[in-house]
Amino acid sequence: MNQLMYLAGGLLLAWAAVFGYLWSLARRARSLQRQLEALSNQIDKGDPGAAGESPANGTG
Amino acid sequence: MSRSPQPASESRGTGLAPPPSLLALTVVATLATLYAALLVAPADRIQGDVQRLFYIHVPAALTMYVAYILVFLASLVYLLRRQARWDEVGAAAAEVGTLFASIVLLTGPMWARPIWGTWWTWDARLTSTFILWLIFVAYLMLRATGGHPEQVARYCAVLGIIGFLDLPIIHYSVQWWRTLHPEPVLMTRGGLGGGLPSSMLAVLALGLLASLLLFASLFLLRLRLERVDRRAMALRRLLDERPGSIP
Numbered sequence: 001m002n003q004l005m006y007l008a009g010g011l012l013l014a015w016a017a018v019f020g021y022l023w024s025l026a027r028r029a030r031s032l033q034r035q036l037e038a039l040s041n042q043i044d045k046g047d048p049g050a051a052g053e054s055p056a057n058g059t060g
Numbered sequence: 061m062s063r064s065p066q067p068a069s070e071s072r073g074t075g076l077a078p079p080p081s082l083l084a085l086t087v088v089a090t091l092a093t094l095y096a097a098l099l100v101a102p103a104d105r106i107q108g109d110v111q112r113l114f115y116i117h118v119p120a121a122l123t124m125y126v127a128y129i130l131v132f133l134a135s136l137v138y139l140l141r142r143q144a145r146w147d148e149v150g151a152a153a154a155e156v157g158t159l160f161a162s163i164v165l166l167t168g169p170m171w172a173r174p175i176w177g178t179w180w181t182w183d184a185r186l187t188s189t190f191i192l193w194l195i196f197v198a199y200l201m202l203r204a205t206g207g208h209p210e211q212v213a214r215y216c217a218v219l220g221i222i223g224f225l226d227l228p229i230i231h232y233s234v235q236w237w238r239t240l241h242p243e244p245v246l247m248t249r250g251g252l253g254g255g256l257p258s259s260m261l262a263v264l265a266l267g268l269l270a271s272l273l274l275f276a277s278l279f280l281l282r283l284r285l286e287r288v289d290r291r292a293m294a295l296r297r298l299l300d301e302r303p304g305s306i307p
Contacts, residue, residue: 003174005179008169010113011094012122014163018274021159025281032285035292042299 076249079194084124086277093119093263101263115263118246119257119271120163125227127157127275131285132224135217147213148230148290150220151203156275158196175273184233185241188226195223277286 097115104111245255
């Protein structure tokens with residue numbers, strides 16, 4: 001493998017890490033959004049059981 | 061819609077979304093760094109083109125330092141004051157810092173293979189950096205496993221401080237021990253940037269700016285997510301404790 005391949009590989013790995021992390025943040029934000037909507041429905045209906053599954057942990 | 065029960069501490073807005081100008085500046089600085097690193101900076105006389113990874117690897121390492129120093133400060137303040145917001149800052153900085161540590165550990169071997177002839181060697185700099193990464197992976201796993209929030213926050217604060225103690229070991233490892241990793245070219249005994257020609261130093265400075273802007277953007281995004289998540293959990297607890305709720 002020549003030097004340019006290693007350079008390209010390094011850049012690719014770095015960008016994959018950044019975009020992978022951004023994807024993970026977006027996924028967690030979507031999940032949180034769904035939980036907030038469920039909570040909002042629960043409050044509107046006055047039905048404590050309507051919020052669905054309770055998040056066991058934080059966003060991580 | 062009826063007003064939901066909310067604790068006073070949860071009623072404030074998060075107000076932490078990264079401003080669009082910061083995001084735009086991050087994109088511009090990142091693209092400019094890529095352009096400058098690949099097309100403007102001179103190729104290294106000995107190492108050739110692969111040395112251009114320097115403009116990603118070194119800024120990522122310095123940003124990792126900044127992130128973990130922030131974790132250390134937030135952990136220290138949390139242990140002294142026990143305010144949840146410092147735990148949130150520590151959690152966000154640790155996660156984004158670990159992203160930058162991962163970038164360091166991924167780009168390093170790609171640079172090392174053609175220059176040293178090996179992907180990895182257990183020398184002091186590489187080993188101490190890997191240990192730091194492991195400490196913060198443990199930190200993130202501890203948060204992910206859950207438990208009593210205050211207990212988790214306390215343990216994580218202690219772990220964050222322990223992780224910070226590795227930073228000076230990493231930095232001075234190349235001076236204290238014989239290593240394959242080169243000595244710093246940015247913070248040298250001869251002064252800041254003394255080990256680099258100005259054409260490389262300018263691109264490195266741009267790379268550092270882009271890396272710090274990326275850190276700031278990701279940190280604010282992550283912190284906002286953490287705060288909204290905790291607010292949602294607090295609200296859920298309040299709803300669950302309401303008379304007539306299903307346990």
